[in-house]
Each structure stands twice: as C-alpha cells, then as structure tokens.
Amino acid sequence: MKLIAGLGNPGDKYAGTRHNAGFCCIDELSERLMIKVNNKEHKGLVGKGNYQGEKIILLKPLTFMNNSGEAIKAVAGYYNIALEDIIVIYDDISLEPGHIRVRKKGRAGGHNGMKSIINHLHSEDFVRIRIGVGAKPEKYDLADWVLGRFDNETQEAAKEGIILGAKAANVILSEGCEAAMNLFNGI
Numbered sequence: 001m002k003l004i005a006g007l008g009n010p011g012d013k014y015a016g017t018r019h020n021a022g023f024c025c026i027d028e029l030s031e032r033l034m035i036k037v038n039n040k041e042h043k044g045l046v047g048k049g050n051y052q053g054e055k056i057i058l059l060k061p062l063t064f065m066n067n068s069g070e071a072i073k074a075v076a077g078y079y080n081i082a083l084e085d086i087i088v089i090y091d092d093i094s095l096e097p098g099h100i101r102v103r104k105k106g107r108a109g110g111h112n113g114m115k116s117i118i119n120h121l122h123s124e125d126f127v128r129i130r131i132g133v134g135a136k137p138e139k140y141d142l143a144d145w146v147l148g149r150f151d152n153e154t155q156e157a158a159k160e161g162i163i164l165g166a167k168a169a170n171v172i173l174s175e176g177c178e179a180a181m182n183l184f185n186g187i
C-alpha cells in the first residue's frame with residue numbers, strides 16, 4: 001500500500017495559494033487515478049483506490065501545514081504503511097513555478113510542514129515531490145508570500161508544475177523513484 005500526501009492548509013481562505021500546491025496536486029491525482037478524496041479520517045481528507053494492482057491512499061492533511069506530520073503519522077500507522085511507501089508532495093520556494101524535483105529522502109529545508117512530518121515519523125527516509133512556487137521577493141514576508149496566490153504571469157507555469165507533480169507520482173507508482181528522478185529532475 002502506498003500513501004501519497006499533498007501538503008496544504010484546509011479551508012477556502014487558503015485555496016489556490018502557493019502553500020497549497022500539494023493539495024492541488026492531490027486533486028490532480030484524484031482525477032487521474034479516479035480516487036475521490038472525500039472521507040474525513042485520521043486528521044485528514046482521505047481517498048482510497050487502486051493503481052496497477054497497488055492499493056493507494058491519497059491524503060490531504062486537515063491539521064494545517066505546520067502540523068502535517070500528525071495526519072501522515074496517523075494514516076501511516078493505522079494502515080501500517082512503511083516509510084519507503086510514503087510520498088509527500090509540497091511547495092518549494094527554491095524552484096520556479098513549472099519546475100519540480102523528486103527525491104528519495106532529504107531534510108526539511110526550512111519547510112515547516114516537512115519539519116513536522118520528519119519529527120512525527122522520526123525519519124527523513126520517504127519520497128518527496130517538490131513543486132516550485134518561486135522565490136520570495138525581497139520586500140515580502142515569507143508567510144505572506146507562500147500564503148499568497150500566483151499572479152497572471154506565473155499561474156500557467158504553476159499549473160504545469162502541479163500536472164508534472166502528478167505525472168511524477170504516477171511514474172513513482174509504476175516504475176519507482178529513480179525513474180521519476182531521471183524523467184523529471186532535469187525539467
């Protein structure tokens with residue numbers, strides 16, 4: 001069984017913000033895999049289904065970004081999902097919109113949602129897909145930047161990044177993380 005968690009903040013107030021790129025990617029995966037993500041359980045919105053014979057759980061934590069680890073730990077613990085079967089999708093300010101990076105493991109890199117997950121799982125050894133949202137301009141506060149929305153100039157690129165993130169998750173499921181890294185990390 002695989003767990004794919006997209007990070008974000010719940011509620012209409014945060015819909016479409018840079019910080020919700022992970023939620024948007026789960027929405028894209030939900031359509032592609034035909035798995036409805038609408039059951040409230042384990043501190044998140046959950047959808048269950050199958051992809052190429054593999055059981056899949058899609059998760060949108062409802063704990064707010066900084067406590068994402070609570071929901072991921074709860075779902076992984078309840079379904080006995082191993083670390084190597086967890087994929088986390090989240091926004092990254094070090095990548096421009098339209099770009100993604102796939103990694104087998106790694107540090108939080110200053111991302112509070114990832115810090116929470118690493119803290120709750122007691123490990124950095126899980127796959128992640130980082131979706132570019134662009135660097136914060138000098139005049140902006142980081143929180144204001146990530147909680148802001150894409151402007152007209154970057155909206156299409158951001159959407160493309162979300163689609164690439166969903167495609168990368170599909171490749172991870174069917175061919176493994178290495179294949180996804182080879183296909184998407186140069187884009």
